[in-house]
Amino acid sequence: MKTTEDAGRAAQGFAVEGMLESVAPYGSGHINDSYCAVFDRGGRRERFLLQRVNTRIFDDPAALMENIERVTSHLAGKAGRADGSRRVLTLARTRDGQAWLMDADGDVWRMYRFIEGARSFDVVESGPQAYEAARAFGEFQRMLADLPLPRLHETLPDFHSTPKRLEALKLAIEADGMGRNEEAAREIAFALEREGVTRLLVGAGLPERVTHNDTKISNVLLDERTGKGICVIDLETVMPGLAAFDFGDMVRTMTCPAAEDERDLSKVRMEMGMFEAVAGGYLSVAAGFLTDAERRSLSEAGSVITLEQGIRFLTDYLEGDRYFKVHRAGQNLDRARAQFRLVEQLEEQAEAMERVLEGAAG
Numbered sequence: 001m002k003t004t005e006d007a008g009r010a011a012q013g014f015a016v017e018g019m020l021e022s023v024a025p026y027g028s029g030h031i032n033d034s035y036c037a038v039f040d041r042g043g044r045r046e047r048f049l050l051q052r053v054n055t056r057i058f059d060d061p062a063a064l065m066e067n068i069e070r071v072t073s074h075l076a077g078k079a080g081r082a083d084g085s086r087r088v089l090t091l092a093r094t095r096d097g098q099a100w101l102m103d104a105d106g107d108v109w110r111m112y113r114f115i116e117g118a119r120s121f122d123v124v125e126s127g128p129q130a131y132e133a134a135r136a137f138g139e140f141q142r143m144l145a146d147l148p149l150p151r152l153h154e155t156l157p158d159f160h161s162t163p164k165r166l167e168a169l170k171l172a173i174e175a176d177g178m179g180r181n182e183e184a185a186r187e188i189a190f191a192l193e194r195e196g197v198t199r200l201l202v203g204a205g206l207p208e209r210v211t212h213n214d215t216k217i218s219n220v221l222l223d224e225r226t227g228k229g230i231c232v233i234d235l236e237t238v239m240p241g242l243a244a245f246d247f248g249d250m251v252r253t254m255t256c257p258a259a260e261d262e263r264d265l266s267k268v269r270m271e272m273g274m275f276e277a278v279a280g281g282y283l284s285v286a287a288g289f290l291t292d293a294e295r296r297s298l299s300e301a302g303s304v305i306t307l308e309q310g311i312r313f314l315t316d317y318l319e320g321d322r323y324f325k326v327h328r329a330g331q332n333l334d335r336a337r338a339q340f341r342l343v344e345q346l347e348e349q350a351e352a353m354e355r356v357l358e359g360a361a362g
């Protein structure tokens with residue numbers, strides 16, 4: 001377990017002018033540990049977002065950070081000079097000029113300049129917010145479409161291989177290592193009944209492009225004053241993928257007004273007006289580059305990716321909560337239940353979603 005003092009020591013390893021004033025835990029991600037580090041530069045405060053990379057999950061930090069360096073410098077090259085530093089994450093360099101450092105315990109740290117006057121949301125609050133977040137992720141895909149070769153590293157191989165996620169669930173069920181199968185019997189049945197759905201995206205011959213792969217609403221910063229989407233963050237999973245992976249995770253997190261672990265399932269709804277906003281925002285940019293097959297794949301994307309996320313939470317629950325951070329007992333099962341409720345909603349409204357996509361811009 002790392003302490004805030006460890007984080008403070010790591011922050012000192014970066015070449016930032018001024019004195020480190022404070023370091024405090026920040027954000028609500030499920031994987032890495034994030035901190036806000038404040039430096040005092042002669043009376044002027046400068047903030048940074050310091051992160052300890054979860055190397056249990058990302059076991060090749062050099063490859064991971066090489067991806068992030070390539071992606072951020074490509075994006076920075078495209079951002080206009082005015083406001084450019086707010087539109088792209090900027091890595092702080094270590095004292096010896098590297099993009100990350102390893103501490104004495106083998107923990108890996110990196111630090112970004114803090115983007116001020118912007119914030120992320122854990123739960124979507126309005127249509128315009130969904131539109132802006134989706135547009136920002138569309139822009140992100142557009143700007144990375146001409147990333148020069150070589151292909152990015154697959155930081156987590158088969159990350160969105162929904163069939164493999166189902167296989168992993170089956171292994172967890174077979175092992176029943178924590179004796180939790182019985183409590184999750186309904187959710188297990190729900191997932192196993194949908195084997196066909198898991199094969200709708202992967203293996204369908206869709207083109208590979210650079211995708212973000214973790215496009216939940218909390219991974220985009222919106223300007224506090226204008227509400228505009230300004231910067232896509234959390235770049236760990238940026239790698240080769242399908243446009244539908246990103247669109248599907250937007251549908252999962254931007255069309256439903258309930259928290260990811262909501263226990264009152266009557267609150268877990270797919271709101272058509274929000275879906276229109278997500279489709280409108282994303283396609284306002286992506287209509288310009290998607291192939292016909294990619295565009296058709298968007299109608300199933302929400303169900304597949306929401307099902308996949310539910311399968312992942314359920315697997316982790318059965319395996320003893322080893323992957324996703326939990327803050328209370330049963331949280332991963334609650335998360336899985338909420339995802340599966342949303343899958344039902346998406347299934348019920350599939351035709352209406354298709355009509356929206358057919359009628360959307362482009």
Ligand code: ADP
Pocket residue numbers: 026027028029030031032033034049089112113114115116119120218219233234235
């Ligand atoms: P995790 O992988 O744990 O989700 P993120 O990279 O998404 O970590 O960061 C966690 C939170 O910190 C984000 O939801 C966002 O609110 C905030 N954040 C991340 N990067 C920055 C940044 N450069 N400037 C300001 N806030 C940031």
Ligand code: GN1
Pocket residue numbers: 028029030031032213214216219234236237260309
């Ligand atoms: C994790 O890091 P964070 O919290 O943004 C996970 C995503 C899941 C998400 C569910 C590397 O994302 O794949 O969709 O939780 N990231 C990784 O909230 O597994």
Ligand code: MG
Pocket residue numbers: 029218219234
């Ligand atoms: Mg995040």
